[in-house]
Amino acid sequence: MAGSVASAAAAQKAAKLHSLNGLFAIYKKQGPTSADVLNTLKDKLLKEADLKQNSKKRKKQILKIGHGGTLDSSASGVLVVGIGKGTKMLGTMLAGSKKYTTVGELGKATDTLDATGTVTQEKAYDHITKEEFEEKLKKFTGNIMQVPPLYSALKKDGQRLSVLLKRGHEVEAKPARPVTVYNLSLTDFSPPLFTIDVECGGGFYVRSLVDDIGKELSSCAHVKELVRTKQGAFTLDEHVLQEDSWTIDRVAESIQECAHLLSPEPAFKKPRTDPCHTSDAGNGEAGDEKEQS
Known part of the structure; x- marks a missing residue:
């Protein structure tokens, strides 16, 4: 029974x-x-x-x-x-917009562009001010070109680049491609750590953003923590x-x-140009997909 x-x-x-x-x-x-x-x-x-x-x-x-x-x-x-x-x-x-909060670390670059990788470079960061950081963020707001990370789920001959690299194969970087950043704001600056909120469109990599910001500041940087706070x-x-x-x-x-x-999102969202605006929710990185599994 x-x-x-x-x-x-x-x-x-x-x-x-x-x-x-x-x-x-x-x-x-x-x-x-x-x-x-x-x-x-x-x-x-x-x-x-x-x-x-x-x-x-x-x-x-x-x-x-x-x-x-x-x-x-x-x-x-x-x-x-x-x-x-x-x-x-x-x-x-x-394809829709996504929001991320990421903690980055200045002064160290890694091969994966995040804390899971091996440190490949160390540079000084004591010359960087909060004001300079916020000013540089303007360059990464709007419609921009971005090179995806080598350690990603993008494929070559049907194999993920991250898998090929782990197997010891040589991999060339994918060409820069257009991506969109709607909002980008610095919410904490405590060198070497900093926290930024980003709202972006599809195909965007937060790891690449943090790496590019480090270079723009005449230093280097990698992602320590990443949280996707909104998807669609x-x-x-x-x-x-x-x-x-x-x-x-x-x-x-x-x-x-x-x-x-x-309900469908608007086909086009106008990017903000004020890097000091704090995102209301804080994508992996919208597509920040080292594994994209």
């Missing part, structure tokens, strides 16, 4: 899981890749519904799930997830599900609660 009741409950959970369609946001903690986090979410949902996934048959996946823009493994924050038919909506997340209309403070809430019922509720957020 107890077994049949349990089976019926699992069947109801499975039916509800299969009925889920839409977008919601989860919290990605520092450490795992975005792919790792997504797999953990998927495993928890399938286990709750007493279902098993056949990983060898991609076309017969019993749960369709994906994310709308990777965060570095060393970064944390908002990760938008599509489930069921919602996976077809993830493209809007890649999904914010860190209001919409993300923490890992202890990764259940079928909470995902269903979140999809419903967030449905009103999915």
Whole structure:
């Protein structure tokens, strides 16, 4: 009797899981890749519904799930997830605006442009003032050209550049490409550390920004901490599900609660030119995806 009741409950959970369609946001903690986090979410949902996934048959996946823009493994924050038919909506997340708060460190450059890499250069930074820093930020606001990091998920011959580098292959930098920065502000200046908020469009790398700022200040710099605080209309403070809430019922509720957020963003946002403006929420880096897994 107890077994049949349990089976019926699992069947109801499975039916509800299969009925889920839409977008919601989860919290990605520092450490795992975005792919790792997504797999953990998927495993928890399938286990709750007493279902098993056949990983060898991609076309017969019993749960369709994906994310709308990777965060570095060393970064944390908002990760938008599509489930069921919602996976077809993830493209809007890649193209939409994103907000990040990053802590950078002056005086040291690394090969990955963040704290996970090997220090490749050290330079003085005691000549840099807050006023000079804010003035230099103006150069990085608006429509600019940016060279993506070597350690990235961009591909060469079908292989991610980061993977090729880890295997010892020589990799050439990708050419500079146009990106957009809507807001950029210095919120703390305590050398060698500084904190900036950035709102940007798709394809933007915060690691490249921090590296470029260091060079512009006749020094060098790398990212120490990175948090994505907003992706599209999904914010860190209001919409993300923490890992202890990764259940079928909470995902269903979140999809419903967030449905009103999915109206299209304006096709064009005018970049601000005041670097002292503090972003209201604080992308990985909008696409700062060393792994983009």
